[in-house]
Amino acid sequence: MDWMTRRKFLTAGGLGLGAALLVPGVLLAGESAFDLALEGQDLLAAKEYARAIEVLHKAVSLDVGNEWAWGLLGRAAYQSGDMRGALTSFRKVLGLNPDDVYSRMMVDVIQQKPLPPREKHETPLTPLEQAAKKEEELFHARISEEKGMGYQVRRLVLDPGHGGFDSGAVGLGKLQEKDVTLDLAKRTAGILERQKAPFELFMTRTDDYYIPLSARTTTANQYNADLFVSFHINANANRQPNGLDTYFCSEKASSKEALRVAEFENSVIKFDKKELVQKGYVNIEDMLFRYERRRYWEAGGKIAGIVQKNMAARVSMKNRGVHSANFYVLRRAKMPSILLETGFISNPEQEALLTQDAYRENLAVSIAASLSQLAGGGV
Ligand SMILES: [Zn+2]
Structure with a gap:
């Protein structure tokens, strides 16, 4: 199924409509965050990481609470070697959904290697990123507590x-x-x-x-x-x-x-x-x-x-x-x-x-x- 067919299928199933309703302004412009995420997913599957990142950035700027788009962006960044970008995206997912095991794993995997130094023009952590980081620390504290309790x-x-x-x-x-x-x-x-x-x-x-x-x-x-x-x-x-x-x-x-x-x-x-x-x-x-x-x-x-x-x-x-x-x-x-x-x-x-x-x-x-x-x- 190509992405156009899938898009129709999903819209017919109500998913597309739901996503469009979340961003009514975008529906008028013709492309919703959902559509963009879908396009990004296909680009990711086709290994066109640079274009996927571009499209997915648009998706999350339209709908900052779209954990699916953030997850895809994390994967695209990871595949293209942008570890800092990948980390930020996966942390966003965890901020939105602490139970996302895949993102939890990716944050852990990325952090096992030293990150490249932060670029000068980069902005400090946003409140969402800070919340995600805080949540991550709590998670690790809980894990070490469980270890101490015994197996x-x-x-x-x-x-x-x-x-x-x-x-x-x-x-x-x-x-x-x-x-x-x-x-x-x-x-x-x-x-x-x-x-x-x-x-x-x-x-x-x-x-x-x-x-x-x-x-x-x-x-x-x-x-x-x-x-x-x-x-x-x-x-x-x-x-x-x-x-x-x-x-x-x-x-x-x-x-x-x-x-x-x-x-x-x-x-x-x-x-x-x-x-x-x-x-x-x-x-x-x-x-x-x-x-x-x-x-x-x-x-x-x-x-x-x-x-x-x-x-x-x-x-x-x-x-x-x-x-x-x-x-x-x-x-x-x-x-x-x-x-x-x-x-x-x-x-x-x-x-x-x-x-x-x-x-x-x-x-x-x-x-x-x-x-x-x-x-x-x-x-
Ligand atoms: Zn033996």
């Missing part, structure tokens, strides 16, 4: 790593990672259930079958979980390394070792390549998600610290600490997520420990204790 887990997903044909790492004594992770997750769930922990619990698998990495996260997202815990056992070509690690998700690995572990855990992805290609994935949704997940990853880091500390205090394995890396199973989770590497199956002594019921139970007790703490808002 409370109400819905928990336990994810036993590997399964089915994907055995995970295998020890010299033939102990398979997939069996230990399933048993550990089941024990943890059992302890939490017996303790009547105040949250709902879900497991991504309860038996020996294969689940693609992406399906594990999708399940957790659909379940609307507050925390995703993936169970794994570490391995190394060298038999010496031993100990416990807890990981959270980050774009870049925190060390070479973290990168190696993530590469191993991600390697199963070759079996579900089809799911990697996300056709029709809307870019804006992706941007919003990238924005939100910074907070999930930050919370994941804090939670990882608690779990690691409790595990290391209870079981006799070296504390290798908390690290971060880009784990496929964590990166698409719409909630904080952590990945446990509870010992090295490649180290014969640790493989022996990991076969013991008492040892597994001890580990599960320490993990359950951390999770119970989180149910009480312990972060």
Whole structure:
């Protein structure tokens, strides 16, 4: 549909009329703020940013309360590299509609890089811009207050790593990672259930079958979980390394070792390549998600610290600490997520420990204790 057809369609639908009524003087002149915004939107889609900016400036000068036109102007300015102009426009939108998540995100994204110096002839902030800026400060103050109140887990997903044909790492004594992770997750769930922990619990698998990495996260997202815990056992070509690690998700690995572990855990992805290609994935949704997940990853880091500390205090394995890396199973989770590497199956002594019921139970007790703490808002 070209823009003329759409314009007729929208006018017929009453939208155009409504906008025209808001600016009666403009209707006589032949072009309303609404029409101009529509034209600007088409120019923006055609990547004609300079012309879009010109037309949208006219639109907002005719109707200063038109948040749609301000939003389009912000996008056009952003695309043309005018960060200060984009910031002003998105702030206007937030002044008019504090719930506009897209503009909120854009203000945040733009402010992460230093702005070019203000030009001399530029006017100081208008009352509307000042109000928008004030509102933005209040929003950030509220967010940091929420952080201080603690993160409370109400819905928990336990994810036993590997399964089915994907055995995970295998020890010299033939102990398979997939069996230990399933048993550990089941024990943890059992302890939490017996303790009547105040949250709902879900497991991504309860038996020996294969689940693609992406399906594990999708399940957790659909379940609307507050925390995703993936169970794994570490391995190394060298038999010496031993100990416990807890990981959270980050774009870049925190060390070479973290990168190696993530590469191993991600390697199963070759079996579900089809799911990697996300056709029709809307870019804006992706941007919003990238924005939100910074907070999930930050919370994941804090939670990882608690779990690691409790595990290391209870079981006799070296504390290798908390690290971060880009784990496929964590990166698409719409909630904080952590990945446990509870010992090295490649180290014969640790493989022996990991076969013991008492040892597994001890580990599960320490993990359950951390999770119970989180149910009480312990972060
Ligand atoms: Zn694993």
